[in-house]
Amino acid sequence: MSDGMAWTHRPAGYQPPEIDTTVPHSARVYDYILGGKDNYPPDREAAEQMLAGWPELRLSMRENRTFMHRAVRHLAEQGIDQFLDIGTGIPTSPNLHEVAQSVIPGARVVYVDNDPIVLAHAGARLNSTPEGRIAYLHADMKDPAAVFAAPEVAETLDLGRPVALSIIAVLQFVTDDAQAYGLVKEYLDRLPAGSYLVLSTVTIDSSPKPIGDVVAEYTRRGMPARNRTKAQVEAFFDGLEQIDPGVVLVHRWRPEPGTEGRVKDSEVAMYGGMGFKG
Numbered sequence: 409m410s411d412g413m414a415w416t417h418r419p420a421g422y423q424p425p426e427i428d429t430t431v432p433h434s435a436r437v438y439d440y441i442l443g444g445k446d447n448y449p450p451d452r453e454a455a456e457q458m459l460a461g462w463p464e465l466r467l468s469m470r471e472n473r474t475f476m477h478r479a480v481r482h483l484a485e486q487g488i489d490q491f492l493d494i495g496t497g498i499p500t501s502p503n504l505h506e507v508a509q510s511v512i513p514g515a516r517v518v519y520v521d522n523d524p525i526v527l528a529h530a531g532a533r534l535n536s537t538p539e540g541r542i543a544y545l546h547a548d549m550k551d552p553a554a555v556f557a558a559p560e561v562a563e564t565l566d567l568g569r570p571v572a573l574s575i576i577a578v579l580q581f582v583t584d585d586a587q588a589y590g591l592v593k594e595y596l597d598r599l600p601a602g603s604y605l606v607l608s609t610v611t612i613d614s615s616p617k618p619i620g621d622v623v624a625e626y627t628r629r630g631m632p633a634r635n636r637t638k639a640q641v642e643a644f645f646d647g648l649e650q651i652d653p654g655v656v657l658v659h660r661w662r663p664e665p666g667t668e669g670r671v672k673d674s675e676v677a678m679y680g681g682m683g684f685k686g
Contacts, residue, residue, distance in 0.1 A: 427524045434581060434631045435523045439498045441466050442473070446498045446529055454629050461625065462618035464675040469577075471671060472608055472678045473500065475658035476576050477507050479606045479682055482662065483572045484511035488604060490571045492561070494549045494595070495578030496521040499529055504574060505542045514539040518564050520555055522548045549578065550587070552594045570602035577678065579644070580610035580623075583634040592644050601685055604651075607644055608658055608680035610635045615674040622677070641679040648683030655681035 429448040436451035441459065459465055480491070489512045493504050496519040508515035519530065519542065530544040543560040555561060565571055573595050582588040596605060612619040612635045619635070626633040642655045653661065658680040659671045 427528070432629050432631065433523065433525070434626070435497045435521075435526060437631075438469060438577070439500070441469050442500055444498060444500060446525060454625070458622045458625050461621045462615075464615075464618075465622055465677070467671065467675050468677045471659045471676050472577050472680070475608060475661050475678070475680045476504065476574070476606070477502065478662055478664070479680070480504055480507040480572070480574070481511060482682075483604055483606070484508045484515060488570055488572050489515045490565050490569060491515065491517045491574055492565065492571055492595075493517060493519045493574040493576075495575060496526060496530075496544075497523075497577075498526055499534055503534065505534065505536060505540065509537045509540050513537045516540055516564050517542045518545055518561050519543070520545045520547055520549060522546060550582070550591060552591065552598065556598050567598070568600060570604070571599050572604045572606060573599060574606045576606065576608050578609075579607065580633045580635065581631065583632050585634075585640070589643060596648075596685060599685065603685045605645065605648060605683045605685070606680075607641075608678045609641060610677055611637065611641065611679050612677065613637060614657055614676055619677045636679070638679060641681065645681060645683040648685055651682040651684060655679050
């Protein structure tokens with residue numbers, strides 16, 4: 409374990425939550441589609457059913473990951489050295505802290521997730537630079553007050569300085585719009601001026617029938633999901649200054665030079681954007 413690793417606080421007598429491997433879980437389905445090994449037969453069967461209906465799902469998920477990489481690199485290059493990542497998922501390298509610390513070795517990151525399999529793997533895979541610091545918080549993203557009250561946050565982040573709030577590919581699982589918008593606002597309200605929001609979530613705008621079928625399959629398998637239009641995603645940034653190019657399909661957000669046009673809009677099911685809290 410790195411000197412820069414805070415890891416996680418656990419009360420005396422802590423019992424790890426039981427991992428239910430008999431039903432698919434969104435984080436493990438995502439892991440399988442991205443080529444990971446931390447998944448079980450129900451996850452793989454669900455993923456294969458979705459891929460059979462829309463083979464571009466794998467490409468869309470990869471484009472979402474590279475959107476995160478570009479956004480985090482951009483923020484680090486602007487001097488942002490603190491990140492709060494909500495709905496982390498199973499670690500997939502390069503992780504957020506690896507991207508940030510490649511630019512600012514002293515960057516600090518708190519990962520938040522409530523999936524026990526994420527907790528099981530995070531300790532082995534989330535290794536900070538000696539100069540930086542990372543922590544993993546096992547908590548429910550739907551309880552921002554508990555997240556901010558946690559020692560992992562207090563000991564890792566200085567909330568008197570700007571923080572980048574990262575909510576990548578998770579809000580589709582908050583199906584109630586009022587709750588989803590309220591959660592983003594509550595997180596942002598607790599962060600100081602100069603902070604940023606980086607967000608991506610599912611849309612069917614780019615290919616309604618096949619992506620709609622994937623969303624329906626998630627719901628049918630006990631993982632209720634909600635797709636949103638561009639206007640509905642833009643609403644998450646109300647009160648913020650949107651960073652160019654605004655809310656776009658993730659492959660169109662500041663693509664690496666020379667990669668433009670390699671991916672079709674119809675192959676991507678995620679909107680992404682970045683906003684600045686002035």
